[in-house]
Amino acid sequence: MAAMARKSLQVRIRNLTGGVVFLLALGLVFPASASARLEKENFWPFWDRRTEPISGARETGILGPLFHYAEKEQTKQYGVRPLFFIKKDARADTTEVDILYPLATYRREGKEKRLQILQLFSIKSEAPTIGPREEGFTLFPFIFYKKSEEEKKGYFALFPFYGTLRDKFGRDEIRFYLFPLYSTARRKDVISRNYFWPFVSVSRGEKQRSFRVWPFYGFSEKQGSYSKRFILWPFIMWQRTGLDSENPKELFTVLPFYARMVSKEREYTSILWPFFSHVVDRKREYSQWNLPFPIFSYASGIGRQTFRLWPLFGRDQRPGRYSFFLLWPVYIYTESEDREVSSIRHRFLFVLYSDLKQERRRDGLSRRRLDMWPLFTYRREEDGSRSFQLLSILAPLLPGLKGIERNLSPLWALYRYRQDAEGNVTHSLLWHLIYRERGAGYSRWEILGPLLTLETKEEESSFSILKGLFGFGRKEGRSYLRLFYYFKLRGFW
Numbered sequence: 001m002a003a004m005a006r007k008s009l010q011v012r013i014r015n016l017t018g019g020v021v022f023l024l025a026l027g028l029v030f031p032a033s034a035s036a037r038l039e040k041e042n043f044w045p046f047w048d049r050r051t052e053p054i055s056g057a058r059e060t061g062i063l064g065p066l067f068h069y070a071e072k073e074q075t076k077q078y079g080v081r082p083l084f085f086i087k088k089d090a091r092a093d094t095t096e097v098d099i100l101y102p103l104a105t106y107r108r109e110g111k112e113k114r115l116q117i118l119q120l121f122s123i124k125s126e127a128p129t130i131g132p133r134e135e136g137f138t139l140f141p142f143i144f145y146k147k148s149e150e151e152k153k154g155y156f157a158l159f160p161f162y163g164t165l166r167d168k169f170g171r172d173e174i175r176f177y178l179f180p181l182y183s184t185a186r187r188k189d190v191i192s193r194n195y196f197w198p199f200v201s202v203s204r205g206e207k208q209r210s211f212r213v214w215p216f217y218g219f220s221e222k223q224g225s226y227s228k229r230f231i232l233w234p235f236i237m238w239q240r241t242g243l244d245s246e247n248p249k250e251l252f253t254v255l256p257f258y259a260r261m262v263s264k265e266r267e268y269t270s271i272l273w274p275f276f277s278h279v280v281d282r283k284r285e286y287s288q289w290n291l292p293f294p295i296f297s298y299a300s301g302i303g304r305q306t307f308r309l310w311p312l313f314g315r316d317q318r319p320g321r322y323s324f325f326l327l328w329p330v331y332i333y334t335e336s337e338d339r340e341v342s343s344i345r346h347r348f349l350f351v352l353y354s355d356l357k358q359e360r361r362r363d364g365l366s367r368r369r370l371d372m373w374p375l376f377t378y379r380r381e382e383d384g385s386r387s388f389q390l391l392s393i394l395a396p397l398l399p400g401l402k403g404i405e406r407n408l409s410p411l412w413a414l415y416r417y418r419q420d421a422e423g424n425v426t427h428s429l430l431w432h433l434i435y436r437e438r439g440a441g442y443s444r445w446e447i448l449g450p451l452l453t454l455e456t457k458e459e460e461s462s463f464s465i466l467k468g469l470f471g472f473g474r475k476e477g478r479s480y481l482r483l484f485y486y487f488k489l490r491g492f493w
Contacts, residue, residue: 460475
């Protein structure tokens, strides 16, 4: 009888243990069903889903920053960093795709489409509401193709064998045959013929002509506008430009021995260019000496005041701009001002440390960006929102590139802090291993992923282990104790 009793007790213990394990597993896999679908699900590092309080988007992350999905109103974005990232905005009718950024990008705005790979291969399709539809394809520098509904706007070129280009490289039209053997270029009414480019060239147009056997001799003239000549370019040159303006200029050089430029507004003289030079600027009312450049420079006058003893010390003051350096490039300070914005920037060793402050003059709103490469990046926007990221490898070197911020920066963001204009704050350490969220009358801690959760909201509070395996709290003035996700004892104390 005793043996049968022990066996019966063992069966009951196994059944109870199995039930507990089943409830635990069920609660871990489907904890949302136990609490009316949790708004935040943190199963670090495998799964994280929440409504982000700063952006307002519903976000899902898998394996930290690797797999990402976010949705807000009519905007969706998802990706597998750093392989690809996709953003779709149904309201604006746009699509953005990054593939191994910056290897390839695709952009669609309405019916206009653009694809590029390393800026060498590109496909473009345009269908504007006003004007002809256009499609293009480029594999730089070998293939150039454009199809247009407008006459004489399309072209095709297979470089270097044969082709025609239009509205490219600063010319209205370019034609070539076995480049560089022969090519022509047209800009307005001027047609240039090139033989063995860039060595021999002849151009003709209305009141304009030029001839070049480079680098031995060449000239270019336009009646009433300019006259340019060179011998053994770039050593000997003489030019008269701006003849149809109020400030015509004359230039003569025998480089590197002598160079002189004279106009009504400015005189420039150089001996052993660019080391020794003198400038008299009558328009800005200052004179400047460089003896030798860039080591010593001195300027005085209303328009400019400069003293530089490079690399030890230097200062330069002009209308709307002031700069200063000490032990260049150890410390560099710049200050500028225009009609819209005034800026102040401190830099140490160029990108090692940078502190930029900008203020809008019309309303006094300001923004700030602070970078210490590769440790961190801090930003404060005009509306008062702020962000901070610990470990910032590329953003200080290439600031403002949206592709880097969404494709690469999250991969090494050891710690992130964000605050919006309303004062809502989030902290994230190691991609939500430890997460803090704080707002008006609300606070939430998530420690070691799903292990510990502490939340307070107005007169409510809760604490849980493993999302409800064990927890307690207070709601509607009553305390409660939670066990195994589904058992809830009210008025426990």
